Amino acid sequence: MSWKQTPKVELHLHLEGAAPPSFIRGLASEKGMDLSAIFKEDGGYAYRDFDHFLSVYEAACSVLTGPEEFQRLTQAVLEELADHGVVYAETFVSPDFCGGGDLEAWKDYLAAMQEAHVDGITLKGVITCIRHFGPEKAKAAAVCAAETYGDFVRGFGIAGAELMGKPSDFMWSFDCAREAGLHLTAHAGEWGDAASVRDCWETLGIERIGHGVRAAEDPKLVEDLAEAGVTLECCPGSNVFLGVYPTLSKHPIQKLREAGVMVTVSTDDPPFFDTTMTKEYEDLERTFGWGEEDFAEINATALSAAFCDDETRAEVAKRLEKK
Numbered sequence: 001m002s003w004k005q006t007p008k009v010e011l012h013l014h015l016e017g018a019a020p021p022s023f024i025r026g027l028a029s030e031k032g033m034d035l036s037a038i039f040k041e042d043g044g045y046a047y048r049d050f051d052h053f054l055s056v057y058e059a060a061c062s063v064l065t066g067p068e069e070f071q072r073l074t075q076a077v078l079e080e081l082a083d084h085g086v087v088y089a090e091t092f093v094s095p096d097f098c099g100g101g102d103l104e105a106w107k108d109y110l111a112a113m114q115e116a117h118v119d120g121i122t123l124k125g126v127i128t129c130i131r132h133f134g135p136e137k138a139k140a141a142a143v144c145a146a147e148t149y150g151d152f153v154r155g156f157g158i159a160g161a162e163l164m165g166k167p168s169d170f171m172w173s174f175d176c177a178r179e180a181g182l183h184l185t186a187h188a189g190e191w192g193d194a195a196s197v198r199d200c201w202e203t204l205g206i207e208r209i210g211h212g213v214r215a216a217e218d219p220k221l222v223e224d225l226a227e228a229g230v231t232l233e234c235c236p237g238s239n240v241f242l243g244v245y246p247t248l249s250k251h252p253i254q255k256l257r258e259a260g261v262m263v264t265v266s267t268d269d270p271p272f273f274d275t276t277m278t279k280e281y282e283d284l285e286r287t288f289g290w291g292e293e294d295f296a297e298i299n300a301t302a303l304s305a306a307f308c309d310d311e312t313r314a315e316v317a318k319r320l321e322k323k
């Protein structure tokens with residue numbers, strides 16, 4: 001069956017990483033910028049590996065020069081998500097890419113993003129610092145998040161090159177965000193091993209883990225994550241595309257779920273990884289035999305781990321009941 005219309009919750013989506021290539025190409029040509037180096041002949045993004053992906057990603061972001069571009073980006077992303085049945089999404093946005101960490105500039109970007117609207121879908125923001133930009137930049141990102149916590153800004157996290165620096169380098173930022181009332185998540189266990197997932201979880205006191213799948217390599221950690229009810233923002237298609245696992249059948253999402261870990265399904269950077277939420281569901285059905293009840297459970301798990309307020313949660317729960 002096609003899962004396109006099935007209502008879905010998505011928790012792990014980088015806003016700029018969700019930018020359709022045609023949108024970025026269109027903006028580049030409006031601005032007279034030459035981005036041909038980052039596109040393949042078929043129009044998709046071109047890169048070799050994760051580090052190169054990050055630099056192509058930053059080049060793509062270079063056309064997003066102001067709040068207006070972010071408003072248009074958010075609108076384009078919401079339309080794409082709604083087309084795939086997504087009724088609630090959380091998106092990672094970084095003050096580093098929105099005014100360079102300046103609080104007043106950040107507020108203008110945020111206001112612009114919140115102008116975007118599509119009926120039937122709610123979007124919330126998780127503000128991320130970028131690990132490879134270092135702890136000082138992360139502090140500015142955390143202050144931006146703390147100062148703008150509210151209806152849209154719900155969480156704080158860390159993205160970027162996972163193997164650079166240590167979680168403890170970012171403790172000040174996570175403490176700052178926690179004290180302001182923000183929910184916390186962090187990218188861990190995509191490139192790093194199970195020990196690094198535990199380190200990140202215990203050091204930063206996060207409620208969810210971005211990816212986290214390499215935790216599957218340590219049975220004790222799996223047990224502890226299940227017991228603590230930590231939710232993993234799994235992005236199976238992204239992991240297979242980037243070679244974390246050779247095929248979806250080798251991906252631990254099923255094993256983690258069977259062990260009682262809260263797992264959810266997201267796309268990460270969908271056009272970069274040649275995926276959509278519909279495609280993720282189709283692939284999970286084909287590989288693990290997941291059906292309607294499994295996806296309903298995955299969405300319920302995602303909604304209970306969502307960083308929104310309970311009124312929004314109740315509204316979204318109603319949307320999930322409709323088919």
Ligand code: ES4
Pocket residue numbers: 014017057130159160161187268269
């Ligand atoms: C990421 Cl900084 C960033 N952007 C998009 N996707 C990512 N994955 C990890 N870090």
Ligand code: ZN
Pocket residue numbers: 012014159187210268
């Ligand atoms: Zn990610």
